[in-house]
Amino acid sequence: MDWRMFAERLAAMARDLLAQETVTETLDRVTHSAIELVPGCDAAGILILDAKGVRTLAPTDQVVIDSDQLQERLQEGPCYDVARRDGAERVFRIGDFREDHPGWPAYVAAARELGLGSMMGFLLYTEDEDLGALNLYSRRPGAFTEAGETAGWLLASHAAVAFSSARTHAQLEEAVSTRHVIGEAMGILMGSHDLTEDQAFDVLRRYSQDHNVKLREVARRICERGGLN
Numbered sequence: 001m002d003w004r005m006f007a008e009r010l011a012a013m014a015r016d017l018l019a020q021e022t023v024t025e026t027l028d029r030v031t032h033s034a035i036e037l038v039p040g041c042d043a044a045g046i047l048i049l050d051a052k053g054v055r056t057l058a059p060t061d062q063v064v065i066d067s068d069q070l071q072e073r074l075q076e077g078p079c080y081d082v083a084r085r086d087g088a089e090r091v092f093r094i095g096d097f098r099e100d101h102p103g104w105p106a107y108v109a110a111a112r113e114l115g116l117g118s119m120m121g122f123l124l125y126t127e128d129e130d131l132g133a134l135n136l137y138s139r140r141p142g143a144f145t146e147a148g149e150t151a152g153w154l155l156a157s158h159a160a161v162a163f164s165s166a167r168t169h170a171q172l173e174e175a176v177s178t179r180h181v182i183g184e185a186m187g188i189l190m191g192s193h194d195l196t197e198d199q200a201f202d203v204l205r206r207y208s209q210d211h212n213v214k215l216r217e218v219a220r221r222i223c224e225r226g227g228l229n
Contacts, residue, residue, distance in 0.1 A: 001039065001147040009037055017162035029056035030159040034136055035060060038142030038151045042135045046124070046163075047071075047079045048132040054080070063137060066114050070107060077107040079121040079135045090123040091153060096141040117141040120149060122156035129199060131163050178216045185219035192227055198213060203228075 013033045020026040027046055034044035045064030047059040054072035056065045071077030078092035081103075093107065094101060097116050101108040117140040123132040134156045138144060144152075186200040195203065207228060208215045220229060 001145075002150065005144065006037060006151060010158065011165065013139045013155075014035070014158050014162070017158065018165070020162075023163070023167055024058070026162050027074050027159075030134065030155070031058040031060050034134065034152070034155055037155055038136055040118070040138045040140065041148075041152075042139050042143075043137040045135055045185070046132050046159075047121075047135055049080065057132070061137075063114050065117065067111060067116065067119075067135070067137065070110055070114070074106045074110065076104045077111075078104060079133045080115055081121075084213065090125070092121040093144060093149060094119050095144070098141055099147065115139055118143045120144050122152055124156055124160040131167075134159055178219075181216060181223060182219040185222035187228060189224055189228075 013029070015028055017029055020029055031044040031046065033039050042058070043061035045059035045061075045068065047068050048055040048057060056068045059065050067077075068079065071080040078094060081092060094104075095118050097108055097112050097118065099108075116137055118138045120136045122134045124134055134152070135139075136144070136152055150168050167188050182201075182204065185204060186197060189195055189200040189203055190197065193200075193203075204215060204218055204222075207213070208218045211218075218228075
């Protein structure tokens with residue numbers, strides 16, 4: 001492992017991540033960087049576990065999606081455990097899928113059929129939140145060394161910060177956009193029905209509650225139609 005070259009490429013990746021305009025572009029850059037930077041990595045993806053179940057983000061290969069879906073179906077697996085974070089572990093590794101694993105016997109047996117040889121999973125986290133897991137796969141058994149694990153962990157640390165920053169930026173943009181749409185809709189109601197600002201907002205809020213439609217969507221409809229009808 002040429003750590004000087006790795007450090008230079010990692011620094012370039014970190015700058016590149018900040019230049020991405022969307023969360024999707026940021027995560028795509030992370031997973032493709034994993035293949036470039038971590039020795040032995042053939043495929044990568046990010047697994048998110050929430051109330052809706054398992055979601056696969058920025059997969060570089062179909063095998064990443066297949067593995068995540070397999071873990072969700074079996075309710076076990078290293079990536080699943082990292083994302084769920086029941087314990088203190090932040091890194092998981094399966095060195096050889098040809099061997100049985102006491103922690104995830106069903107997953108390992110089924111994953112052999114996907115052509116996987118070895119894998120690693122890293123928790124993506126900041127001081128404030130857990131974001132999911134960065135998962136690296138190889139079709140060769142024993143592909144990931146201790147140096148590879150260190151490289152993966154360094155990549156995951158940068159990825160977590162970039163992911164959190166990109167998501168916060170996207171949420172702020174959405175909030176500004178929502179505020180603008182609601183303000184425009186209130187202006188339409190105030191002008192067409194001679195309402196005050198508070199009365200116009202109350203109309204929006206009541207319609208949203210009565211029809212179980214998000215406030216932003218109600219405002220968008222008013223802007224498009226010129227009113228609630």
